[in-house]
Each structure stands twice: as C-alpha cells, then as structure tokens.
Amino acid sequence: MAALLEMRGMVKVYGALRANDGIDLDVFAGEIVGLLGENGSGKSTLMKVLFGMVEADGGGIVFRGRELSGHRPGEAMAVGIAMIHQHFMLVEAMTVLENIMLGWPEAGKLLKRQVIAEKIREASRRLGLDLDPETRVADLPLGRRQRVEILKAVLRNAELLILDEPTSNLAPAEVRDLLVVLKRLRSEGKGIIFITHKMPEVIEACDKVVVLRAGKVSGKAVVSGADKAQLAEMMVGRDVTTPYVMKAPEKGAARIGMRQLAAKSIGPLDLDVRGGEILAIAGVDGNGQLELAETLAGLRRADAGTITLDARDITHATPANRTKAGLAYMPADRSMTALVKSMTIMENLMLRDIQRPPYSLRGLLTMGFARRRAEALMSQFDIRAASPLTKAGSLSGGNQQKIVIARELARQPAVLVAHQPTWGLDPGATRFVLERIIALRDAGSAVIYISSELEEVLAIGDRVAVLAGGRLAGLVTRNEVDMPQIGLWMSERAA
Amino acid sequence: MSNLAQPPAEVSQRFSLRLRKDGLLPRILLAISLSLAVAAVLILLAQKNPLDAFAAMLAGAFGSPHQIGVALNRTSPYLFAGAGLALCFRAGIINMGSDGQIAMGGIGATATILAWPGTPGAVAAIAALIAAALAGALWAGLATAIHLSRRVHEVLATLLLNFVALLLVQFLLSSALSQPGAGFLQSPLMPRSVWLPRIPAFDFHIGIILAIIVAAFVSFLLWKTSFGFGVRVAGRSRPAAAYAGFSIAAITWQLMLGAGAMAGLGGGVEILGLQHRLIEGFSNGFGFKAVTVALLGALEPALTIPAALFIGFLETGALSMQRQIGVPSSLVTVIEAATILFILAATVRRT
Numbered sequence: 001m002a003a004l005l006e007m008r009g010m011v012k013v014y015g016a017l018r019a020n021d022g023i024d025l026d027v028f029a030g031e032i033v034g035l036l037g038e039n040g041s042g043k044s045t046l047m048k049v050l051f052g053m054v055e056a057d058g059g060g061i062v063f064r065g066r067e068l069s070g071h072r073p074g075e076a077m078a079v080g081i082a083m084i085h086q087h088f089m090l091v092e093a094m095t096v097l098e099n100i101m102l103g104w105p106e107a108g109k110l111l112k113r114q115v116i117a118e119k120i121r122e123a124s125r126r127l128g129l130d131l132d133p134e135t136r137v138a139d140l141p142l143g144r145r146q147r148v149e150i151l152k153a154v155l156r157n158a159e160l161l162i163l164d165e166p167t168s169n170l171a172p173a174e175v176r177d178l179l180v181v182l183k184r185l186r187s188e189g190k191g192i193i194f195i196t197h198k199m200p201e202v203i204e205a206c207d208k209v210v211v212l213r214a215g216k217v218s219g220k221a222v223v224s225g226a227d228k229a230q231l232a233e234m235m236v237g238r239d240v241t242t243p244y245v246m247k248a249p250e251k252g253a254a255r256i257g258m259r260q261l262a263a264k265s266i267g268p269l270d271l272d273v274r275g276g277e278i279l280a281i282a283g284v285d286g287n288g289q290l291e292l293a294e295t296l297a298g299l300r301r302a303d304a305g306t307i308t309l310d311a312r313d314i315t316h317a318t319p320a321n322r323t324k325a326g327l328a329y330m331p332a333d334r335s336m337t338a339l340v341k342s343m344t345i346m347e348n349l350m351l352r353d354i355q356r357p358p359y360s361l362r363g364l365l366t367m368g369f370a371r372r373r374a375e376a377l378m379s380q381f382d383i384r385a386a387s388p389l390t391k392a393g394s395l396s397g398g399n400q401q402k403i404v405i406a407r408e409l410a411r412q413p414a415v416l417v418a419h420q421p422t423w424g425l426d427p428g429a430t431r432f433v434l435e436r437i438i439a440l441r442d443a444g445s446a447v448i449y450i451s452s453e454l455e456e457v458l459a460i461g462d463r464v465a466v467l468a469g470g471r472l473a474g475l476v477t478r479n480e481v482d483m484p485q486i487g488l489w490m491s492e493r494a495a
Numbered sequence: 496m497s498n499l500a501q502p503p504a505e506v507s508q509r510f511s512l513r514l515r516k517d518g519l520l521p522r523i524l525l526a527i528s529l530s531l532a533v534a535a536v537l538i539l540l541a542q543k544n545p546l547d548a549f550a551a552m553l554a555g556a557f558g559s560p561h562q563i564g565v566a567l568n569r570t571s572p573y574l575f576a577g578a579g580l581a582l583c584f585r586a587g588i589i590n591m592g593s594d595g596q597i598a599m600g601g602i603g604a605t606a607t608i609l610a611w612p613g614t615p616g617a618v619a620a621i622a623a624l625i626a627a628a629l630a631g632a633l634w635a636g637l638a639t640a641i642h643l644s645r646r647v648h649e650v651l652a653t654l655l656l657n658f659v660a661l662l663l664v665q666f667l668l669s670s671a672l673s674q675p676g677a678g679f680l681q682s683p684l685m686p687r688s689v690w691l692p693r694i695p696a697f698d699f700h701i702g703i704i705l706a707i708i709v710a711a712f713v714s715f716l717l718w719k720t721s722f723g724f725g726v727r728v729a730g731r732s733r734p735a736a737a738y739a740g741f742s743i744a745a746i747t748w749q750l751m752l753g754a755g756a757m758a759g760l761g762g763g764v765e766i767l768g769l770q771h772r773l774i775e776g777f778s779n780g781f782g783f784k785a786v787t788v789a790l791l792g793a794l795e796p797a798l799t800i801p802a803a804l805f806i807g808f809l810e811t812g813a814l815s816m817q818r819q820i821g822v823p824s825s826l827v828t829v830i831e832a833a834t835i836l837f838i839l840a841a842t843v844r845r846t
Binding site: 323329340343352355 | 740
C-alpha cells in the first residue's frame with residue numbers, strides 16, 4: 001500500500017542553520033506517527049514546510065499520490081492536511097457551530113445552520129467528542145476546544161492531522177480522552193502526526209516514532225518494540241531517565257519561612273524550607289500556585305502573615321529588595337514576565353540586576369561589563385546563540401529558559417522559587433534545568449519548586465507538599481510518599 | 496514548546512515603533528515624490544500653478560537666513576515636547592497632554608516676569624524658564640495623580656486637562672495677566688531685557704539650541720542609564736518590568752513629570768523667545784505636532800531632532816506658499832498632513 005504522505009530528503013536552511021537537513025517521513029493511513037525531538041531539532045520547521053507555511057529549499061512531498069510543492073496553507077487544507085495548533089484558532093465569542101462554519105464553503109452563502117449542526121452532532125457521536133453545536137467556545141474547557149479544532153478538520157475531510165504538542169495545556173483526564181479520540185480517528189483510516197515530548201503518551205498512542213536531532217532523522221522505531229528509556233535516549237543522544245539523588249532533610253535553620261501567610265486566593269500558609277532542601281509543591285493548576293509564587297516574589301501583596309528570608313522579614317519588601325536579600329524567582333510565564341523577547345540575550349541576562357553595581361554605577365549602565373558577563377554566562381549555562389546581542393525571542397524554548405536560570409542562579413541566591421521551570425521543555429533541557437536546581441540545593445540554598453507535573457515533583461522534591469484550594473493539603477518527605485494519598489490531597493478543596 | 500505556535504506578539508506592548516533601517520534614503524525620496532504629486536493635484540484643483548507653489552514653498556523654508564531662522568523658532572516647542580513624549584510612549588504611557596502642558600509653561604513664564612518687574616534680565620529669564628518647566632510638570636503631575644490614584648486612563652486624564660489649561664490661559668488673560676485696554680486677550684509686552692538672545696543674521700532665538708541639548712540628554716537617559724533600561728522594559732512588558740524590580744508607578748511619575756517639564760519649557764521658550772507676551776491660543780495645536788514629532792522620530796529621542804526640524808521647515812514653507820500664491824489655508828494643512836503621512840509610512844514601522 002502506498003503511503004498517505006511521503007516526504008523525501010526535506011531541506012530547509014535559515015541563514016547558517018540547516019533546520020531540516022535531508023529528512024524522510026512516511027505516514028500511512030490509519031497510523032499515528034509520533035514526531036519527537038528536542039526544541040530546535042527541526043520538527044516545527046518540517047511541519048511548517050508540510051503545511052505550506054514556509055517553502056522548502058529541497059526535497060519532495062507526495063500526498064495521496066500527488067506532488068505538493070510551493071503550496072500554501074489553504075491548498076494544504078484543500079487536499080486534506082489539517083494542522084491543530086497548540087494555541088487554538090477559535091473565536092471564543094462564537095458557538096461551536098459558528099466556528100466550524102467560519103470560512104467553510106460548504107456552509108453555503110446563506111448559512112445552512114441546521115444541516116451543519118446535524119453533521120456536527122453526527123460526527124461528534126461517532127468520534128465520542130461530546131460537543132454541542134450551540135455551546136459558546138468561551139464556555140468550553142481547553143480539552144473541548146481542542147476537540148472543536150479536531151472536528152473542524154474531520155468535517156473538512158482532512159486525511160492527515162498534524163497535532164502540535166496537543167497535550168501540553170491539558171489536564172491528565174483530558175489527555176486520556178484525547179488519546180481515545182486519536183485512536184478512533186486512526187480506526188477511521190486517518191493519518192496522524194503527533195508532536196510531543198511526553199514518553200507515556202507516545203507509548204500509549206503511537207504506532208511508530210520518528211526522532212529528529214539537529215535537522216536529521218536520528219532514529220525510527222516501531223513503538224511496540226521500544227521502551228521509554230530507549231526512546232528518550234534516541235531523542236537526546238544521552239541518558240536522561242536516571243533518577244535524581246535525593247537528600248535527607250537538613251536539620252539547619254529555615255532559609256525561607258512563611259507564618260500564617262495569606263493573600264488573594266491563598267493561605268493561611270505555614271511553611272519552612274531549610275538550606276540544602278528542595279520543597280516541591282504539587283497540585284492541580286489554578287489552586288494558588290501562581291498566587292503563592294508571586295506573593296513570595298513580591299509581585300502580589302500579602303494580606304496577612306509574614307515571610308522571612310534568613311530570619312529577615314521581607315513580607316513588605318519590594319521585588320528589587322527581595323532580589324538583593326537573596327531571593328531568586330523563575331516565573332512560569334516565560335514570554336511576558338521572565339523574559340523580554342524583543343530585547344537581547346545580554347539585556348535579559350541583566351534584567352533583574354541592572355539597578356545594582358557592577359551592572360550600573362550611579363545609574364549609568366556599564367555595558368562593557370555586561371557584555372563580558374553575558375559571554376561568560378552563555379558559555380557557563382550553554383546558551384546557544386550567535387552572540388549576546390541576539391534577540392531572546394529568536395531562541396528555542398530551552399535556550400530561553402537557560403537565560404532565566406543563568407540570571408537567577410548566577411547570583412547564588414539563598415532561596416529559589418521556581419514555578420513550572422520545565423514547562424514545554426524537551427527531556428534534555430528539562431534535565432539541564434533540574435540538574436542546575438539540584439546543584440543549587442547542594443550548595444546550600446533552599447528551593448521551592450512548584451509544578452503541576454506530578455512525576456517531576458516526585459522526582460526532584462526532597463519533601464513534597466500538595467497545594468489545594470490555596471492551602472497546604474499535605475506535606476511528606478519523599479520516601480514517605482504514598483500515591484493514593486497524594487491524589488486525595490490534590491483533589492481536596494479548602495472549605 | 497515548539498515555535499510552530501508562539502502566542503501572539505507581546506500583548507502588553509502598547510506602543511511599538513522602530514525606524515526602518517533598510518533602504519531608508521530611497522524610501523524617503525519616494526515619499527517626498529508622492530507627497531509632491533498629491534500636493535500638485537491639490538494645487539491644480541485650487542487653480543494655481545504647482546511649480547510656482549513649490550518654488551514659493553522652498554523659498555519660504557530655505558530662501559533666506561531669516562526664513563531658516565523662522566523655521567527654527569517654529570521647531571523648538573515641538574522638539575521640547577516631542578522628545579519628552581517619545582520617552583513616555585516608549586514606556587507605553589500615552590501622554591496626550593502636551594498641549595495643556597505647553598500652555599501652562601507659557602503661563603508660568605509670563606506670570607514670573609510680570610510678578611517681579613525690575614529683576615535683572617538674565618535672572619528673570621532663567622527664573623521664568625524654571626517656572627515654565629515647573630508649571631508644565633505640575634499639569635502633567637495632576638494628570639498622573641488622577642491616572643494612578645483613581646485609575647483613570649492616562650489618555651483621558653491628560654487629554655481633558657488640555658481644555659482646562661487652555662481656558663485657564665483665557666481666564667488669566669482677562670484677569671491677572673491682562674493688558675488693560677488691548678482689545679485682545681493678551682498680556683503686556685515683556686521688557687526687551689528678558690527676551691531670549693538671538694543668533695545674528697538668522698535671527699532665531701536660542702530655544703532650538705536648548706531643545707536639541709534636552710533631546711540629546713533624553714536620548715542619553717534612555718540608552719545609557721538603568722532608569723532608561725527600566726523605561727525600555729516597561730514599554731515592552733509591564734509584568735517583566737515589575738519582575739525586574741522597577742516600579743511602574745515610579746516610572747510613570749518620573750516620565751510624566753519630565754515630559755511635562757519639557758513641554759512647559761517649550762511653552763516658556765515660545766513666550767520669551769518669540770511672542771514676548773502671553774497671547775490667547777499661542778500654543779494651539781502644538782501638543783499634537785509634538786505627538787507627530789515623537790511618532791515620526793520612531794520614539795527615538797535623538798531622531799525627534801530631525802523629525803521636529805522636518806515639521807518646522809515644512810510648516811514654514813507651506814505658510815509662506817499660502818501667502819505668496821494665495822491658496823486656501825485648509826489646502827496647506829492637507830498638504831502638510833499628507834506629507835507627514837507619507838514620510839511616516841516610509842520611515843517608521845511597527846515592531
């Protein structure tokens with residue numbers, strides 16, 4: 001049987017970078033292909049070429065027996081290729097029905113609402129999508145919105161669906177449902193390209209995987225014959241699954257302490273973290289994680305209680321004074337808070353230190369120092385870019401986060417508050433970030449590590465706490481962790 | 496995160512303009528040709544000869560040292576206010592109150608001179624300029640206080656205070672600062688000793704020199720100081736600026752007071768250098784010219800210098816054309832606006 005999609009020797013060059021350097025990819029009808037690779041390995045470029053968002057510099061694409069070249073996204077859609085983006089392209093104020101009719105010739109000039117609504121109901125039943133055409137998109141949870149996108153693609157007769165990290169914004173239950181939907185689509189004979197970093201999903205859903213590294217195919221495997229460690233190693237070329245070393249809880253004084261701390265939607269909280277210890281805080285997103293992190297960082301006002309850092313009261317200190325006192329903070333929001341994407345790597349590396357010598361003397365910038373410092377940090381933290389004057393936004397997600405971690409750790413802080421520091425990173429970059437945080441702990445700092453990825457919390461925390469409804473539902477050392485208990489804590493809601 | 500689906504551009508970036516660097520000269524030449532073409536059509540519609548009109552315009556702007564001096568005088572309040580606005584806009588603070596702040600500067604300067612007659616000229620002039628800056632800053636500070644404490648959008652707070660300032664000028668000219676029996680709303684003429692010194696032959700006052708110094712200082716502030724760094728970060732992302740340890744409220748106060756003081760100086764210089772008395776409507780439309788200067792300068796304080804000069808010379812030439820050829824003044828305004836628009840399209844892009 002001929003493949004649904006054949007890509008042969010794809011080449012795409014950006015300046016000196018060969019983003020795609022002779023990649024072959026086949027997808028058959030009724031097959032889910034996992035496309036893996038670190039950030040910057042060329043996955044996105046390959047998919048943009050396939051969908052016609054950028055033009056290839058070499059190679060050929062054959063889709064359903066027809067040559068595709070120099071095409072645009074509109075033509076790709078017309079021949080049956082659909083792309084489900086990470087950020088949905090839906091009009092929130094409109095209903096599911098209206099979103100699906102939008103820009104679809106089959107809806108007719110005089111919109112055939114009833115006909116299309118019936119089609120939506122029928123397809124929704126068949127695929128188990130559970131979508132009502134009259135619901136407003138704004139009222140749907142993220143997992144359902146994604147199904148609207150999938151439904152849109154299916155109704156427009158897409159034969160090949162590209163899903164770009166479809167699970168990164170979903171809750172665990174939604175991920176399971178999505179995988180079920182994908183399997184149904186497979187049984188209807190659709191081809192699916194599934195981009196992800198998450199091994200369990202690959203093993204659960206994919207038939208085969210193609211791993212990219214530095215613009216080339218570095219490995220191919222049939223999933224039933226590969227295991228998790230093998231796949232991860234194929235992806236980064238080194239072992240990333242060895243567990244992290246845990247440390248027994250320290251006996252020393254608390255480096256950061258909270259007493260009856262309360263702010264909007266959190267508290268009261270009582271918590272101490274000692275030097276040489278990582279306290280990992282688990283919990284379902286939206287249970288006060290952001291509020292806690294920002295209150296500690298001084299970006300939100302504490303309504304009651306105190307925060308102490310090395311026995312100093314910092315409850316009402318400004319963010320700048322907290323930084324000076326030794327508090328480092330890695331915000332979850334990388335694109336708007338932790339980094340200024342349109343500024344250079346150098347400027348981002350000094351973002352939080354600019355008001356202090358030696359970055360500025362009596363208010364005047366010392367650019368020579370900043371430049372040397374930036375070069376040193378770039379090599380120390382392996383930030384890969386042409387120059388310190390490269391814009392931060394042009395780097396891959398992993399390299400962007402390395403800027404943040406370099407800036408925050410280079411100060412040798414007493415305390416680090418890290419919120420979702422590995423979100424969206426590939427296994428290699430995740431490993432890098434976690435290892436740096438562990439090294440900081442080993443040097444005697446206290447770390448508060450907040451993440452909704454339970455697996456990661458359990459892997460890195462010396463003690464594990466669960467935040468639910470803005471309060472601590474439970475707190476145990478790592479070797480006392482009892483999974484069902486953690487699960488119960490996570491589902492607890494403060495009264 | 497794969498970069499297939501980056502979130503939309505930084506949403507809190509409220510104002511983002513940059514100079515287009517590639518092929519700047521050809522694009523400027525194209526913009527000038529296009530504006531000449533538009534102007535030619537309009538002048539033909541007014542049944543005049545476009546070539547005569549252009550010649551008159553050129554002569555009006557550059558024809559004699561005196562005309563150049565006139566244009567430079569026209570430029571200085573625009574530059575004072577425009578350079579301050581460039582900094583505000585950079586930080587995402589949309590200050591629309593230059594008009595009122597310039598008017599307040601005029602009041603401050605005039606009141607100072609009239610309050611202490613007999614003070615030696617140089618001392619009085621310097622005191623009057625300081626008063627002009629303070630009056631402008633006061634007006635901007637009022638808007639800032641309303642904006643920050645009552646959360647009124649800064650566009651509204653600054654814009655509406657313009658009307659108050661303009662009416663205040665009228666009120667003072669019919670009461671405390673009036674020249675009795677003048678028949679116009681104007682103050683008494685100031686003694687020659689407090690007039691700003693003039694450059695011989697060209698006959699322009701030193702306002703433009705002061706304005707260029709101030710604009711250069713603002714450029715230094717933006718690029719070479721940690722304060723300027725905070726301004727640049729704040730303009731791109733408010734959350735990042737707070738995270739970086741800058742206080743948005745402090746930056747807003749500093750920029751608004753600074754820009755207000757600069758606009759006030761613009762008003763003071765206009766009075767002491769050119770009008771030599773406070774006149775109703777002396778600053779009509781200056782504030783919006785200053786906005787144009789800031790935008791045309793791509794929010795780059797150093798580039799507001801050529802931008803302000805361009806507008807100053809364009810206006811001077813156009814006014815002279817109107818007098819010599821006798822085209823309607825509304826037509827001249829349209830030609831000016833079209834030219835600015837073409838130049839803006841050719842030189843500035845959104846980032």
